[in-house]
Amino acid sequence: MTRPTSGPPFRRTAHARPAGLTLGVLAALLLALCLAATPAPLARAAVALDQWYVVTSAHSGLVLQIEGESVESHADLVQANRTGAESQQFRFLESADGSYRIQSRLSGQVLDVLDFSQADGAPVIQWPDHDYANQRWVPIERSDGTTSFRNVHSGKMLDLLDGSPAPGAPVGQFGDNGLDAQRWELDPVADTGLANPLRSNGADPWIQYSDGAYYMSTTTWDSTVTMRRATTLAGLATAPDTVVWDDAGAASRCCSHWAPEFHEIDGTWYLLYTSGSSQTNFDGQKLHVLRSTGSTPMGPYEFVGTPLPGQWNIDGTYLEVGDELYLLWSEWVGEDQSVRIARMTNPWTVTGPQATISRPEHSWEIRGGRTNEAPAVLERGGRTFVTFSASSCNTPDYTLGLLELTGSDPLDPSAWTKTPDPVLERGNGVFGPGHNGFFTSPDGTEDWIVYHGNTSATQGCGDTRQTRVQRVTWDDDGTPSFGEPVPSGEVLAPPSGE
Structure with a gap:
């Protein structure tokens, strides 16, 4: 077997032989020492x-x-x-x-x-x-x-x-x-168990399990996309952040990086994130797509495109229905920040008409602002669900709503049915739970949700938001149940198959 070397090995300097001693004398001395005190074998x-x-x-x-x-x-x-x-x-x-x-x-x-x-x-x-x-x-x-x-x-x-x-x-x-x-x-290493939060400054989190490890990204606020890797879900809490992409110097997307998501599509990893041209003015925020040239979510990545270059758009995710790929995102439609959809010809190119599938209409969707954002797809038993975050993230009432694709055409707004009440809201000392993703356990038998939340009603949209996880259960009617936010510090059973 031939392997590349990492350079010549380090070699210590040999000790000099004492002057005046011949090799024969040295050999005799060494033999005498060995006979006088034979060391005990190493245990x-x-x-x-x-x-x-x-x-x-x-x-x-x-x-x-x-x-x-x-x-x-x-x-x-x-x-x-x-x-x-x-x-x-x-x-x-x-x-x-x-x-x-x-x-x-x-x-x-x-x-x-x-x-x-x-x-x-x-x-x-x-x-x-x-x-x-x-x-x-x-x-x-x-x-x-x-x-x-x-x-x-x-x-x-x-x-x-x-x-x-x-x-x-x-x-x-x-x-x-x-x-x-x-x-x-x-x-x-003491097994301290799995408990929330997984990360303190961890807004807009995304987790996927792949090939024996969990990978996690969150909003960085700067020019970079970072990722953590661990073999256990609990291990993400102490795993180091690795920069997998840096847009410094790319004027149109240099700044304010939000909400990275990575998806494996047809055997290739794609990373979708939001960024713009300023750290303080968010008018230029748009979705951008990277493609991995490696075999894991860690990349390395190459830039491939901006799916919606002519309009403000954030919080993108992918939806696959049959053989078709769709982009979901959030965009202003009049006074409403709404969830939108369009068909894609590849993971970085949108084609055809765009449609609005959810806009604020209930009281729990308009607290502090008329907001629907951060769609995330959850599928089970042939049914397709999409969660979204409702109300302003500046309020403690930022919350999750739920859509289901009940028709045949995802581009038809009437094909989507919205649950009339929120499906995850503040409780147990967690405020503003939202902007979530989903991942499966290592053995594929469990669904888990990752989301962010604050520990105070006044913390809002900043870097105080913590990354949190908990298991998703399923009701008898086939709909997902998210329960209440799990209190901080409560030990959770790890995902099945760890």
Whole structure:
């Protein structure tokens, strides 16, 4: 197997041989020392399976982490300040010979000595788990309670190269010398459970589960789109933000990035977001579309288009009915901010007529402003539902309404039936719940809602809005039930299949 290298491995300077000693004399001295005091064999350390650990260097006090929070193969193992992120959590997978592979919680890959090297200073990277000998490690118990890890292929120890105390310093392998740079403390990660909020500054959230991980984006307010990735829903609370797109320098879409959503359409990920030309004047806000050239929602992305370049439009999402793709968005129609729809020829191009399928008409849709926005699609059993956010987000009565496609033509306003009452409104210390998305559990058996909410009736539309999640249930008549907002701190059962 051939793999690219990440440059020549770091090599320590060999210690000089004492002057005046011949090789024969040195050999005799070494033999005498060995006969006088043969060291006891190294004892294997006990590790728990199905337990995630933070691994701390006894030398530096810093923890193991995959460089750059990367999920890509070949990323280096380094040390970093402890943050609690999943990129700093590892577990042990037992091999048939009794050794272990050390798996990253964030990427699912295992620690691997680069290119099967047996050299001192060879770097350790992450690589897909093939149970190769250079991916197997034997935990060794030290007398001070720390643990060392010996690689099965090379016989060398996992080592903080050059004993550096600095964050970002590389970790590789080196011959056993008993130094603190080869000693590690295993700190089990406590399972604190899933509870709201998942994020404090987390307006307009969107979550999808794909290929073993959850991905989440929220409004950034600036020129960027960011994303978090975690293997558990609870893990999104501490996962790092990764910038997946930056419009700095693109004058027409440089600023005020809102409401990113990512959708897999015909095997390709598309990212739909709202932005404009100013951080303070929102008259130029429009939808824009990115297309991933990678295999995950993290991209990398390329810009492909602005679906409605000639009009103000925000909060876009996709609807697929049969073989047709539609764009849903919010736009002013007279004095009403309304939900609109149009057919698309591809995920960035609108074609044909545009129609209004929901406008404010009930008392709960006009508090603080006549507003219908942020449509989100939920499908089950051949039925199509669309939630939307009603009333002004500046009020504690921002709330969710529900439409159902009861006709055959999504472009026909009469084909949509609106539920007369809101389906999620303030309660349990959560104010202004709205701007939601939907995602499924890992095993596909459960539907979940993600939305934002405030903790005070006076907080409004700013960065105080928190990302929150809870399970969707289904009534006997086949309609979704969202219940009340789950109180902050209440522990939730994780999605089925985690």
